[in-house]
Amino acid sequence: xxxxxxxxxxxxxxxxxxxxxxxxxxxxxxxxxxxxxxxxxxxxxxxxxxxxxxxxxxxxxxxxxxxxxxxxxxxxxxxxxxxxxxxxxxxxxxxxxxxxxxxxxxxxxxxxxxxxxxxxxxxxxxxxxxxxxxxxxxxxxxxxxxxxxxxxxxxxxxxxxxxxxxxxxxxxxxxxxxxxxxxxxxxxxxxxxxxxxxxxxxxxxxxxxxxxxxxxxxxxxxxxxxxxxxxxxxxxxxxxxxxxxxxxxxxxxxxxxxxxxx
Amino acid sequence: xxxxxxxxxxxxxxxxxxxxxxxxxxxxxxxxxxxxxxxxxxxxxxxxxxxxxxxxxxxxxxxxxxxxxxxxxxxxxxxxxxxxxxxxxxxxxxxxxxxxxxxxxxxxxxxxxxxxxxxxxxxxxxxxxxxxxxxxxxxxxxxxxxxxxxxxxxxxxxxxxxxxxxxxxxxxxxxxxxxxxxxxxxxxxxxxxxxxxxxxxxxxxxxxxxxxxxxxxxxxxxxxxxxxxxxxxxxxxxxxxxxxxxxxxxxxxxxxxxxxxxxxxxxxxxxxxxxxxxxxxxxxxxxxxxxxxxxxxxxxxxxxxxxxxxx
Numbered sequence: 281x282x283x284x285x286x287x288x289x290x291x292x293x294x295x296x297x298x299x300x301x302x303x304x305x306x307x308x309x310x311x312x313x314x315x316x317x318x319x320x321x322x323x324x325x326x327x328x329x330x331x332x333x334x335x336x337x338x339x340x341x342x343x344x345x346x347x348x349x350x351x352x353x354x355x356x357x358x359x360x361x362x363x364x365x366x367x368x369x370x371x372x373x374x375x376x377x378x379x380x381x382x383x384x385x386x387x388x389x390x391x392x393x394x395x396x397x398x399x400x401x402x403x404x405x406x407x408x409x410x411x412x413x414x415x416x417x418x419x420x421x422x423x424x425x426x427x428x429x430x431x432x433x434x435x436x437x438x439x440x441x442x443x444x445x446x447x448x449x450x451x452x453x454x455x456x457x458x459x460x461x462x463x464x465x466x467x468x469x470x471x472x473x474x475x476x477x478x479x480x481x482x483x484x485x486x487x488x489x490x491x492x493x494x495x496x497x498x499x500x501x502x503x504x505x506x507x508x509x510x511x512x513x514x515x516x517x518x519x520x521x522x523x524x525x526x527x528x529x530x531x532x533x534x535x536x537x538x539x540x541x542x
Numbered sequence: 543x544x545x546x547x548x549x550x551x552x553x554x555x556x557x558x559x560x561x562x563x564x565x566x567x568x569x570x571x572x573x574x575x576x577x578x579x580x581x582x583x584x585x586x587x588x589x590x591x592x593x594x595x596x597x598x599x600x601x602x603x604x605x606x607x608x609x610x611x612x613x614x615x616x617x618x619x620x621x622x623x624x625x626x627x628x629x630x631x632x633x634x635x636x637x638x639x640x641x642x643x644x645x646x647x648x649x650x651x652x653x654x655x656x657x658x659x660x661x662x663x664x665x666x667x668x669x670x671x672x673x674x675x676x677x678x679x680x681x682x683x684x685x686x687x688x689x690x691x692x693x694x695x696x697x698x699x700x701x702x703x704x705x706x707x708x709x710x711x712x713x714x715x716x717x718x719x720x721x722x723x724x725x726x727x728x729x730x731x732x733x734x735x736x737x738x739x740x741x742x743x744x745x746x747x748x749x750x751x752x753x754x755x756x757x758x759x760x761x762x763x764x765x766x767x768x769x770x771x772x773x774x775x776x777x778x779x780x781x782x783x784x785x786x787x788x789x790x791x792x793x794x795x796x797x798x799x800x801x802x803x804x805x806x807x808x809x810x811x812x813x814x815x816x817x818x819x820x821x822x823x824x825x826x827x828x829x830x831x832x833x834x835x836x837x838x839x840x841x842x843x844x845x846x847x848x849x850x851x852x853x
Contacts, residue, residue: 364755
């Protein structure tokens, strides 16, 4: 088992838990999608896997174990080695996740050298190679650009490229296509699927797009109000939902010619 | 290029406005420069002499004529003669400026040495002991008037410990420490809080989360990512402070009898030395405008987003 989460509670401050009783497990190469409305706690769950809860958020109950290691026991240094290497993350707007006053190339190189002992030119060559894999033409140009100079789709491809640099075992994707227009969404989802399948990376994706979820996932989790309403095989849930919330969610997807595309 | 010309025109307009306003105010203010000038030595002066002096100084002319004459002189690089010192105003300004510039530079260095590390420390250790200490210090520093800090320093380091001179008529290396430190303590109290706020704000940005998710250490994030971003707002503040310092901090210069431009300005005002006052105000206006310009330019140089825009 690659990732196992049991009875997870996450609390911000001293209040009652924001997320309660999350339980999930993921094998190598498996794709899990977490769907739910804004504020349902889905982002909180995946951020806790990287130890990157915002503010004073913390795991107040339960265990997270990655490759059999309890993440609670990790030192700061071990966390840093894990982040960006074994587990990496794609955000809603990857452009915002980069320092606005440094070029993309500068940060890409910094990141590659952090987890390897490549020289400057080797790191740059590696960056170019990965950008090309994400179908980004003029990779050299992109490296000398700043994040604000790229379009949304390009920024997202750069974000995905960076995230897969070290062939992580687990990729966390936080609404990776929500900020894009529909055509670009479809392309990015396809490309993401391709690289994930190629490198055998497991992925947890957070989205509120059921179409994307059904297209990609092996497993599906439905969350609302900080609780897990449904969790299991994606096909089973989509064809035979148990909770009323999931049923309503599915019913809200428009049908074309009597066929529903989820 | 168009922007620069526009900017220069704007500066010219400001200068005309500022100088005219000062002219009005000094003209309206009570006190007569001629009697100030002549009656210093307890002697009775004849009405003829007063009239003669008034005429020599051009003070018998209508207000607007006086202004136009003066402004015309300035455009030719002649700011007039100081009444009290009988020297060209330009020379007086340059004399005072040397001392003020030195004081400003040393002060800014002190401010940066004190407030940058403490402000950053306080932001990183937010709501922990170091943060409370720094905030406490800054509260005390802000609450004390700067001349009072100056007097305390003078008392302890000048009078009791005799480490530094108490008064000086010339610019000396030892003499600059106490006035600069006084100003630095006062300014740092504000700066520590500013640095803290700016750093905290930057730490909240998404790019910090992004850097953490890539595995960067907190130290790298702070020094290589947060600080370069935090510099931008701090430069604006620093520019304003430098302007303030170059205007001559009269109170501090008086307390330490530092031969700077602020000290000179106070004397000029009490003597109703119109040309010197005018020259001083014009000087401050120019300093502020030049610094604002430099700050703006540094922005477009430091921030790639503005750099692209400028092209």
